[in-house]
Amino acid sequence: MCKEMKQVTSKKSRILVIQNLVIQFTLRGRVLTAIRDISLDLYKGESLAIVGESGSGKSVLMKSIMGLLDKNGSIKQGRIIYNAQDLGQFTTEQEWLRIRGKEIAMVTQDPMTSLNPLKTIGKQIEECVVLHQGLRGKEAYEETLKLLTDVGINDVKKRYKQYPHEFSGGMRQRIVIAIAIACKPNILICDEPTTALDVTIQAQILQLLKNLQQKYGLTIVYITHDLGVVAKVADRIAVMYAGDVIEVGETHEIFFHSRHPYTWALISSLPQLGSKGEQLYSIKGTPPNLFQEIKGDAFAPRNPYALKIDFLERPPFFQISDTHYARTWLLDPLAPKVEPPAALQAFFAEGRQYAND
Numbered sequence: 217m218c219k220e221m222k223q224v225t226s227k228k229s230r231i232l233v234i235q236n237l238v239i240q241f242t243l244r245g246r247v248l249t250a251i252r253d254i255s256l257d258l259y260k261g262e263s264l265a266i267v268g269e270s271g272s273g274k275s276v277l278m279k280s281i282m283g284l285l286d287k288n289g290s291i292k293q294g295r296i297i298y299n300a301q302d303l304g305q306f307t308t309e310q311e312w313l314r315i316r317g318k319e320i321a322m323v324t325q326d327p328m329t330s331l332n333p334l335k336t337i338g339k340q341i342e343e344c345v346v347l348h349q350g351l352r353g354k355e356a357y358e359e360t361l362k363l364l365t366d367v368g369i370n371d372v373k374k375r376y377k378q379y380p381h382e383f384s385g386g387m388r389q390r391i392v393i394a395i396a397i398a399c400k401p402n403i404l405i406c407d408e409p410t411t412a413l414d415v416t417i418q419a420q421i422l423q424l425l426k427n428l429q430q431k432y433g434l435t436i437v438y439i440t441h442d443l444g445v446v447a448k449v450a451d452r453i454a455v456m457y458a459g460d461v462i463e464v465g466e467t468h469e470i471f472f473h474s475r476h477p478y479t480w481a482l483i484s485s486l487p488q489l490g491s492k493g494e495q496l497y498s499i500k501g502t503p504p505n506l507f508q509e510i511k512g513d514a515f516a517p518r519n520p521y522a523l524k525i526d527f528l529e530r531p532p533f534f535q536i537s538d539t540h541y542a543r544t545w546l547l548d549p550l551a552p553k554v555e556p557p558a559a560l561q562a563f564f565a566e567g568r569q570y571a572n573d
């Protein structure tokens with residue numbers, strides 16, 4: 217039967233809890249609801265990927281956790297609990313400075329925007345080491361060299377003295393990661409960290425983040441529009457659509473057992489499936505206008521499997537396993553049995569087989 221999402225199913229401890237979050241922006245007198253009543257837990261030491269197409273609310277959600285919402289936006293409802301405090305209640309920049317960078321750090325798509333072009337990269341990392349680790353002089357210098365080594369940069373003494381423009385895009389991203397790690401955060405948010413990089417470098421940066429996660433005991437949140445990118449690095453995936461989380465589960469559950477037709481559509485658009493040359497399920501239409509009130513399941517108008525109730529009532533989270541939940545009326549016991557498209561079923565079967573081997 218349907219149960220409201222309750223993700224605390226094992227001994228894993230929650231490091232961040234988002235409860236019934238609603239975020240709105242006011243634009244020329246009109247109100248846009250970017251986050252529509254989201255609840256999501258983040259577990260200590262895990263890597264969670266938040267996946268969804270452009271405009272689904274991934275960045276707004278993460279910005280709200282870091283106190284970086286644009287001035288015309290605000291939290292209208294809900295809580296963001298970290299370390300027994302509700303971050304949503306923060307009103308001053310001073311309060312945020314205790315969290316931002318220090319406890320929760322962020323790596324963005326474009327390293328150039330995070331780096332100062334006029335300072336050597338060594339100095340930029342060392343400033344964080346001094347500020348956040350309290351080291352001075354030779355100790356701070358040594359720690360900076362160690363961080364450079366940890367992020368896979370060679371010849372560190374020479375590199376320390378160089379400026380951002382002397383590095384390639386991939387190397388610059390490594391430096392931004394070193395700066396983030398220098399602050400010893402508990403949570404690292406990676407917002408499309410590899411989008412600007414070519415495929416080989418992408419894989420290297422993702423592997424680096426995976427290694428650093430283990431070494432530093434980090435909890436990582438990946439934000440991406442590309443499900444394929446996080447397949448190998450995420451423990452869990454939350455799928456967002458029109459400001460809502462519509463499915464969440466462990467990575468293999470989302471890839472090979474997903475139940476929401478929107479997740480099916482996302483998987484269908486993976487190049488691995490396209491290469492089979494089969495006619496796959498593709499999403500037609502556009503996401504809803506977030507200035508307007510959304511009734512029912514926001515995906516219903518684009519969903520070939522939508523039921524009448526999908527247009528009327530927001531589906532609850534139906535529990536599929538201890539770790540897997542989806543917001544679709546198709547999971548209601550009274551709903552007709554619907555199977556994913558044949559090509560996707562073949563992909564699911566192949567993936568499950570592979571997982572069992």
Ligand SMILES: Nc1ncnc2c1ncn2[C@@H]1O[C@H](COP(=O)(O)OP(=O)(O)OP(=O)(O)O)[C@@H](O)[C@H]1O
Pocket residue numbers: 241242243248250268269270271272273274275276277286287288289441506
């Ligand atoms: N300052 C703002 N004023 C008005 N609307 C905003 C503002 N910031 C974000 N939005 C709206 O909030 C919604 C969610 O945006 P968000 O940037 O979180 O999407 P996203 O999933 O991160 O997309 P992308 O992958 O393109 O970054 C969008 O409709 C966007 O236009």
